[in-house]
Amino acid sequence: MTENSERQAWMGTLAKAPAAELARLWERLGFAPEHEFLRAPEVGAVMVRGRPGATGAPFNLGEMTVTRCSLRLGCGAVGHGYVQGRDKAHATTAALVDALMQTDEAARVREGVVTPLTEALAEAKAKRRAKAAATKVEFFTMQRGED
Secondary structure, three states, rough: HHHHHHHHHHHHHHHOOOHHHHHHHHHHOOOOOOEEEEEEEEEEEEEEEHHHHHOOOOOOEEEEEEEEEEEEEEEEEEEEEEEEEEHHHHHHHHHHHHHOOOOOOHHHHHHHHHHHHHHHHHHHHHHHHHHHHHHOOOOOOOOOOOO
């Protein structure tokens, strides 16, 4: 996995994680790094695009509210947080985790925050899949013997 794809993975995890769970894990980790905002948390909207059947021509589905934040730690590492909704604390915590994942504290942050969130998201996805699979209906056609 390249450095960029690793970062994309943990930023995706932070964006999808429930805000309360991220806050709980962050608090338990006990970090309070010195930082300055490059872009204070701000709420905005982005256009969401879709594709019919996941392969068709793209179309504008609608707008989605997002909150973003960028900050720099005292050591110089820069972190970004983008989350769905209007939760400025969630975006700030995501940016702090992103920045720390680029420092020598990365292993501790991965173990204390990123890995538990990744596992929880995978478990929730598996539960949704199992629930959906339970409702699957098999359709078949019977051929009539009459000509």
